[in-house]
Amino acid sequence: AQSVTQLDSHVSVSEGTPVLLRCNYSSSYSPSLFWYVQHPNKGLQLLLKYTSAATLVKGINGFEAEFKKSETSFHLTKPSAHMSDAAEYFCVVITYRNNNDMRFGAGTRLTVKP
Amino acid sequence: NAGVTQTPKFQVLKTGQSMTLQCAQDMNHEYMSWYRQDPGMGLRLIHYSVGAGITDQGEVPNGYNVSRSTTEDFPLRLLSAAPSQTSVYFCASSYGGVGGANVLTFGAGSRLTVL
Numbered sequence: 001a002q003s004v005t006q007l008d009s010h011v012s013v014s015e016g017t018p019v020l021l022r023c024n025y026s027s028s029y030s031p032s033l034f035w036y037v038q039h040p041n042k043g044l045q046l047l048l049k050y051t052s053a054a055t056l057v058k059g060i061n062g063f064e065a066e067f068k069k070s071e072t073s074f075h076l077t078k079p080s081a082h083m084s085d086a087a088e089y090f091c092v093v094i095t096y097r098n099n100n101d102m103r104f105g106a107g108t109r110l111t112v113k114p
Numbered sequence: 115n116a117g118v119t120q121t122p123k124f125q126v127l128k129t130g131q132s133m134t135l136q137c138a139q140d141m142n143h144e145y146m147s148w149y150r151q152d153p154g155m156g157l158r159l160i161h162y163s164v165g166a167g168i169t170d171q172g173e174v175p176n177g178y179n180v181s182r183s184t185t186e187d188f189p190l191r192l193l194s195a196a197p198s199q200t201s202v203y204f205c206a207s208s209y210g211g212v213g214g215a216n217v218l219t220f221g222a223g224s225r226l227t228v229l
Binding site for chain 2 (some may be wrong): 004009041042043044045046049068090094101102103105106107
């Protein structure tokens with residue numbers, strides 16, 4: 001079975017400081033991993049995805065994530081937080097065994113303080 | 115604007131009532147799906163479709179029906195609403211599924227309350 005665990009339900013940072021949102025996954029097969037962002041009262045938007053190419057993935061708005069197979073992790077980072085980054089972030093896994101079944105983490109709410 | 119349109123945005127039902135959440139996309143996407151979002155649980159897949167006439171169950175299909183008679187539309191039916199179905203529902207679509215180079219486009223969501 002595949003699953004995703006987001007280690008923090010809420011992260012608070014000050015504007016201009018680094019962001020780290022943690023995600024661990026479990027999968028019996030080679031996974032594809034995604035980060036989605038949801039701004040208040042909006043649908044979800046893809047930030048970035050890993051599909052077995054380069055392990056360091058760059059996404060939109062300065063975010064990036066590194067796939068570490070040995071640690072089964074896919075943490076999301078950004079060097080400098082902006083007020084507009086305040087949102088809910090979801091880590092998502094799919095495996096090629098069932099290519100249309102995405103499993104979402106519970107989400108991490110990011111707060112950015114001025 | 116091209117995208118995924120969900121209606122209604124808000125709905126209040128009484129236990130036992132039925133209703134349909136509508137989802138339409140104008141991007142000629144083959145894959146469409148429905149998720150529910152509950153606090154602390156992320157999004158969970160209810161049903162999905164890989165093309166007109168083809169549907170399949172996701173993680174939490176009980177209490178919901180779907181059909182896909184056209185490429186554009188993928189309605190979600192609640193046959194007899196229960197308070198446990200109080201949630202925010204999202205429809206999403208993509209050109210060819212969720213793997214590889216495909217990217218899901220999400221609707222803005224439908225908030226359903228069952229009393």
